[in-house]
Amino acid sequence: MANTIAQNIADVEQRIGRACQEAGRAREEVTLIAVSKTKPVSCLEEAYACGCRDFGENKVQELTEKYEILPKDIRWHMIGHLQRNKVKYLIGKVFLIHSVDSLRLAEEISKESAKKNVTTSILVEVNVAGEESKFGIRTKEEALALVEGIASLPCIRIEGLMTIAPYVENPEENRRYFQMLKQLSVDIMHKNIDNVCMDVLSMGMTGDYEVAVSEGAVYVRVGTGIFGERDYTVSV
Numbered sequence: 001m002a003n004t005i006a007q008n009i010a011d012v013e014q015r016i017g018r019a020c021q022e023a024g025r026a027r028e029e030v031t032l033i034a035v036s037k038t039k040p041v042s043c044l045e046e047a048y049a050c051g052c053r054d055f056g057e058n059k060v061q062e063l064t065e066k067y068e069i070l071p072k073d074i075r076w077h078m079i080g081h082l083q084r085n086k087v088k089y090l091i092g093k094v095f096l097i098h099s100v101d102s103l104r105l106a107e108e109i110s111k112e113s114a115k116k117n118v119t120t121s122i123l124v125e126v127n128v129a130g131e132e133s134k135f136g137i138r139t140k141e142e143a144l145a146l147v148e149g150i151a152s153l154p155c156i157r158i159e160g161l162m163t164i165a166p167y168v169e170n171p172e173e174n175r176r177y178f179q180m181l182k183q184l185s186v187d188i189m190h191k192n193i194d195n196v197c198m199d200v201l202s203m204g205m206t207g208d209y210e211v212a213v214s215e216g217a218v219y220v221r222v223g224t225g226i227f228g229e230r231d232y233t234v235s236v
């Protein structure tokens with residue numbers, strides 16, 4: 001029989017704790033995001049009962065539907081590719097948008113946030129491995145230019161960087177990508193751009209979150225490791 005969500009969370013928690021300890025980091029420096037895309041509300045409630053308050057979704061409609069139903073102390077993370085015409089539905093509900101990869105998208109977030117009189121926190125998504133199939137900024141120069149562009153917009157705050165590392169058998173293969181993201185955040189920080197904070201690194205998924213923690217992840221995004229395999233054939 002498959003493990004329960006509670007057992008999975010206990011296991012992930014233990015591994016994060018161990019990775020923090022080995023890296024000389026405090027456990028509080030790392031936040032576990034339960035990636036609940038495609039999963040029914042009952043699964044999120046189970047995770048919530050175990051203490052999870054950070055949930056990650058990759059579709060706007062699914063996030064907002066679950067937002068309406070579930071307790072209001074949940075911090076919702078938008079981790080998927082975001083279309084500009086959907087931004088308005090997210091603003092005021094989302095805690096952090098991890099997937100900003102263009103100035104036009106940032107401008108839309110800024111505009112909609114101003115309308116609702118809120119400031120929206122975002123991360124810039126960087127495709128450090130340069131994979132063709134993935135979204136995100138490819139080069140350091142592009143990342144810097146985007147950060148500088150976003151910094152001048154009102155009602156949007158850059159907190160750091162996010163990356164989706166390649167799918168690999170051996171998580172050690174992704175260590176260099178996590179190091180590259182960290183280095184890029186340090187380089188950007190040293191530019192001392194007004195209104196730019198580089199405290200957050202969102203990196204590490206089910207297959208490689210322990211390596212990501214050892215390289216400085218602030219958010220790890222774990223789906224399969226908590227909820228089990230996703231079934232894309234059923235609609236939620």
Ligand SMILES: *Cc1c(COP(=O)(O)O)cnc(C)c1O
Nearest residue numbers: 035058079205206221222223224
């Ligand atoms: C689905 C997804 C995850 C979680 O992936 P798992 O391998 O199931 O842990 C993390 N980050 C992003 C951006 C995702 O889309």
